[in-house]
Amino acid sequence: MADSNTAAASPAAPHQPPYTYTPNQGYEQTQEVPPEVRMPRGAPHPESDPHDDDDLDDIFDEEDEDELAEDEWSGDAGDLTKSYNRQRQLNASGAAPRSNQQKPKANTFASVDDQVSALSRHAAKIRLDSVKKDDDKDKDKADRATSEQVLDQRTRMILLQMINRGSVSEVHGAISTGKEANVYGAVLHDDKSGDTIQRAIKVYKTAILVFKDRERYITGEHRFKGGFDKGNNRKMVKLWAEKEYRNLRRIYAAGIPCPEPINLKLHVLVMGFLGDRKGWAYPRLRDAAIDGDDVDRQWRNLYIQLLGLMRKMYQVCRLVHADLSEYNILYNKGTLYIIDVSQSVEPDHPRSLEFLRMDIKNVGDFFRRMGVDTLSDRTIFNFITTSAGSVEEPAMSAAVELLYDSRxxxxxxxxxxxxxxxxxxxxxxxxxxxxxxxxxxxxxAQRLGKGEGGELVYSNLLADQVVAPKRQDGDEEQSTSDSDSDVGAELSGEEASGDESRFEKGTPRGRRFEDKDEKKQHKQAVKEAKREKRKDKMPKHLKKKIVSSTSRRKK
Known part of the structure; x- marks a missing residue:
């Protein structure tokens, strides 16, 4: 019985289609349809034994109903789902059929290489920062640690780059320290001549900023319209270093004694060294030791020399130092050197005149302590800001002597x-x-009309023809009489006849009123000019070729 059932074909077994489609004729039956295909769903197989159904009769036997334990199906027996699952685990030969079975989206049969290649296009979008375990890439607070308030890891790398590029050969110790930067000595060994050149490196502080009022020196100046980021100290210091580098280039180009600007990289500035060949820097004006019998006269000459430098900076360099004092001036053999011009501003700055008067006050206070008879602040201000006069020596010294004589x-x-x-x-x-x-x-304006424009505090900022007093000749005074007040006076017959020519109509303007011959000549001249221009014109095909070869657009 079992062998016959196994040999019998299942109704779900595959079969070849019993029909064949022929074009223009339709389907034609090629073989007999198997009986298991024709029988309705649920009908017994024709070759099966009808006695086999006896095996299923015991399932529906009413006598077997008593064999079921009533306590298993009662409400007190527990959860029916748990009972079902326990029975399924004991009796089921395979996995239970799923409900709502869906086809997986990914191809689970694909190889690993195919999956990796499919994901490789999205590799750039995956962030692996938290997965990487590379200690070299991790940022640490120790990387920003500084020694001497300026030398951190980044600054050392910049100094190494300058050595590799030949700006300097060696970097020595600190020459001076200030509120905004430290200055270090450096040496450059010239391979061609074999000489040793002394240089200075100014490194601005980025960690601890003592000089915090930089904003008033930058805000309002057209060279730095973008301003600076207050929250980023490095960007602010970088802008500050660039400002000093630009100012030094102006001053050095004008011939004013100052350090020579050589190179700038972020917040590191390489300059010429103001000192002797052994590396000793020139002293500040505050520490200058002046000896001799005519000490007072030497101090007076230095005062006059400094006024000339301030005027030259204002008129030629178009700069106001804004922090000029005995601490920012070096002295050597009767010559003054201007340093520390990072805060210098242009005359167009909103506070430039305020800074100029502050410089004049600082300079006057120092030289008065040295026993020099100084000029008043107003006189010095007018001497610096007036455009008339020379800006070269010895003419400026002579002008200052005249101010002493006329005061x-x-x-x-x-x-x-x-x-x-x-x-x-x-x-x-x-x-x-x-x-x-x-x-x-x-x-x-009334004071200008009366010729009192020179008494205005801003007279030097106006044009010369506006401030100059009106000149009145003797003839003009004689002609000024009662007839000047008579505005409605009539002209005499001779004057009236002579003035009629002023009201005669001239030739009207416009192309239609021009002479025909002039039009023709003008037209011919324009044609000739265009003809000559076409001779040097580039051919169109060459122009297209050049444009296509130099185009940045990716094709």
Whole structure:
């Protein structure tokens, strides 16, 4: 019985189609349809034994119902699902059929290489920072640790680059330290001549910033319209170093004694060294030791020399130092050297005149302590800002001597006190830089009309023809009479006849009123000019070829 059932074909077994399709004729039966295909669903196989159904009768036997334990199907027996699962694990020969079975989206039969190649296109989008275990790439706080407040790992790499590029050969110890930077000595060995050249390297501080009011020196200057990032100290210091490098180039090009700017990389500036061949730097003006019998005269000459340098910086370099004092000036053999120009601004800066008066005050206070008879701040301000006069020596020294001769000396203590008060008022006086900042324009215009323009505090900022007083000749004074007030006076007959020629109509303007011959000549001249221009014109095919070869667009 079992062998016959096994040999019998299953209704689900595959079969060849019993029909064949022929074009223009339809389907034709080629073989007999198997009986298991024709029988309805659920019908017994025709070759099967009908007695085999006896094996299933015991399932529906009512006598077997009593064999089921009533306690298993009662509500107190527990969860029916758990009972079903236990029976399925004991009796099931395979996995239970799934409900809502779906086809997997990924090809699970594909090889590993195919899967890797499919994912490789998305490799750039995957972040593996947390997975990588490379200690060299990890950033640590120790990388930003500085020695001497300036030398960190990045700064050392910049110094190494400068040595490799030939800017310097050796870097020595610190020459000076300040609130914004440290200056180190360096040496360059010239391979051609064999000489040793002393140089200085200025490294700006990026870790601990003591000089925090840089904003007022940068804000408002057209060279730095973008300003700087207050939250990023390195970007701010980089901009500050670039500012000093630009200012040094202007001053050095004008012939003013100062360090020579050589190279700039981020916050490291390489300059010429102001000192002797052994590497000793020139002393500051505050520490200068002046000897001799005419010490007072030497100090006075240095004062006049410094006023000339300030005027030359303002007129030629178009710069105001903004931090000029005895600490930012070096001295050697009767010559003054200007240093530390990182905060220097142009005259167009909103606070340039305020910085200039501050420089004048600092310079005057120092030289007065040295026993020099100084000029008033207003006189020095006018000497520096006026455009008339020379900007070269010895003409500037002669101009300062004239200022000494023409000044009003105080006769007693009261006049000296008045001059001191006037000096202090000038230091705090408001000076407009544009006409929009003038407080009372009508009042100042009346003073200009009366020829008193020279008394204005901003007279040197105006044009010369505006400030110059009006010149009145004797003829003009004689012609000025009662007839000037008579505005409605009539002209005499002769004057009227002579003035009629002014009202005669001239030749109208426009192409249609031009002479035909002139039009023709103009047209011919234009044609000739275009003909000559076409001779040098590039052929169109060559132009297209050049444009296509130099195009940046990717094709």
């Amino acid at each position: 009003h000396a105080a006769a007693d203590e009261d006049e000296a006190a008045e001059l001191e008060v006037d000096n202090e008022v000038f230091r705090n006086q408001y000076i407009p830089q544009t006409l929009e900042q003038v407080y009372d324009m009508e009042k100042d």
